[in-house]
Amino acid sequence: MSTRYYLPMDDIRMTALTRSETTTRCPYKGIASYWSVEAGGLVFDDIVWSYSEPLEEAPKLKNLLYFFNENIDAILIDGKKQKQAKTKWFKLLVKTLDGPEHIV
Numbered sequence: 716m717s718t719r720y721y722l723p724m725d726d727i728r729m730t731a732l733t734r735s736e737t738t739t740r741c742p743y744k745g746i747a748s749y750w751s752v753e754a755g756g757l758v759f760d761d762i763v764w765s766y767s768e769p770l771e772e773a774p775k776l777k778n779l780l781y782f783f784n785e786n787i788d789a790i791l792i793d794g795k796k797q798k799q800a801k802t803k804w805f806k807l808l809v810k811t812l813d814g815p816e817h818i819v
Contacts, residue, residue: 718797720790721779724765737761745770750780 732750737760739747745768749761762783769776784790790797 718784719781720784721765721776721781724778724780727780732763735761739764741766743770744773744776 731754732752735749735751737749739749741747745766747764747766750763750765751758751760752762753759763780765778765780766773766776767778784797
């Protein structure tokens with residue numbers, strides 16, 4: 716499994732996200748809420764999630780956002796592009812967008 720990066724909400728342009736009605740439950744982390752993103756004239760449903768009230772076992776995840784790194788165009792750490800995961804959720808967004816969309 717690839718590395719998952721949870722980012723503080725303060726580091727995200729929340730105006731670029733639309734809250735979804737979708738929720739899921741993880742037995743280790745709790746109930747996840749989802750957001751969609753509109754970019755390049757396309758809507759990417761449920762591409763972001765977070766745990767507003769994580770279970771006791773995962774308190775550090777409270778109000779952090781996770782982007783499906785399978786479904787974004789790049790993750791850069793210290794200016795270096797990280798390997799993109801290819802799981803059942805993988806989509807080639809980079810081919811569907813006309814140009815870069817900066818959410819973070």
